[in-house]
Amino acid sequence: MMVRKKYPVNPVVKQIIAETARHANHLPYELYTMVKDELERRGYYVGHVNIKRVWKLYMELVNEGYFSSDGGKPEKIPSRLDKSTAIRGLA
DSSP states (O other): OOOOOBOOOHHHHHHHHHHHTTTSOSOHHHHHHHHHHHHHHTTBOOTTOOHHHHHHHHHHHHHHTOBOTTTTOBSOOOOTTOHHHHHHHHO
């Protein structure tokens, strides 16, 4: 029996972006490959994760204030367990 991998919803992708953006130069392709590799490592299906989606979610995090202006280090990391953030992200 084949086991299906989990599909990464936007709040999960945002959390991984926030965790991995500390190590990226914030170039779309570099950030995308790091996020994609981390999603695969955590057992997610990455067939529908593309550069445009990752960059859009990264820009949402920037606009929400998750990154400071000094070198792009995250000030706070969104939690998958924070239901209000997850629901707001899905709306």
